Amino acid sequence: MDATAVRTGTEGKTWGGDSHPLKASYGKMMMWFFILSDALTFSAFLAAYGFSRFKYMDEWPIADEVFTHFPFLHGVDAPMYYVALMTFILIFSSVTMVLAVDAGHRMKKSSVIWYMFFTIIGGIIFVGSQAWEWANFISGEYGAVETKAGRILQFVNAEGEQVALESFAADLPTERVMLTKSDALWYESDATLPDFYLEEIVEGFKANPDLLIRTELLNESNEKTILSRAESLERLERDAIGVVQGANLIHNEYGPPLFADFFFFITGFHGFHVLSGVIINIIIFINVILGTYERRGNYEMVEKVGLYWHFVDLVWVFVFTFFYLV
């Protein structure tokens, strides 16, 4: 049978087959294309976040007022310091990772082991920090009141500093007891009751004449609008329907619930990547110790997991900017 291949005159060219136009091994090339697709997933999340933010342009929470905690410094207002530290830990674990890859090129097994060890430790510290950040966000700080339209009203003193609900709420007698599954029907129970009732907040607000209400609306100098005393009282009486403490997927004391939704979803998805990166790093780490790559004659697996690890760092650089800075 005759050869059916047609000679096109391009046999010597790069794409004529039998050559390696991308000059990368199959595994490394596929890791790059996986990273490309994952990068598009993250961009889609961040662009959706941008969409919601543009939609609520004049009432989005100010990150400096939301993330103000630092471990062991209770009550100290430390905007962003801890996130900055987390960013450093992740960048530094990226550095030790690239040093491990570099040591792998030189076939230095013990250096690869140590650098990978530090990378894994950095990753674990980062995931732990993120969990701590979540815990603070979920438990909230000052508490707020939600309106019929789902807007948030926060309380400030005469200096414009936020005031916690427990510092002014009146103590009214109540007979409302949380319904648990053991009380009545086994399938009926209450959501956790708030620490205060709306009536207690309203009474307490009336009793403290220097308290004012701060709305979500941003003014020209990018600060939240503070209502006058008369407006505050009117707004509270007319619109308030409930008390919000902390944040979950439905209620958020810091502002639009969408802010909390995107925060949980994007940092959660990123945290999941860090976690899987740590696990893959541990697998490769064990293989390095066992001498698998020494026998194989190259440390390219370290390079591939390194690509993934740097990608996780790369995503965090963007998450940091769009959640905490901009």
Add this chain to the structure above:
Amino acid sequence: MAHDTGHNESATKRIWSVFGILSIVTIAEVILGIIRPEFLIETMFLRMRLLNWIFIILTLYKAYLITWAFMHMEHEAKGLRRAVVWTGIFLVCYLIFILLTEGDYIFGVYHNEYQSWDF
């Protein structure tokens, strides 16, 4: 692999210098984020605050350094580099353009009170 032993010293040096630049840029971002200088917030450029432009440009610079130096994109073949980087940048720019335009439009609908949002 393809790396000869001769330029390993300079490879390590490059890693540490890139780490230095990344640290300085991050510290600058955090300081700007805490101080929030008045004139950078009030100056608008292309409908966005100057401060936000600075943050975004610094972020892109950091992303470039991580990809090129840490992920060794600078040593990859031109074909692979373009396949990954150009595809990503094109699609991300397109997505950002359509979503932010739409978000801005909906903001306008709320803002001009065709639709009541606060009752």
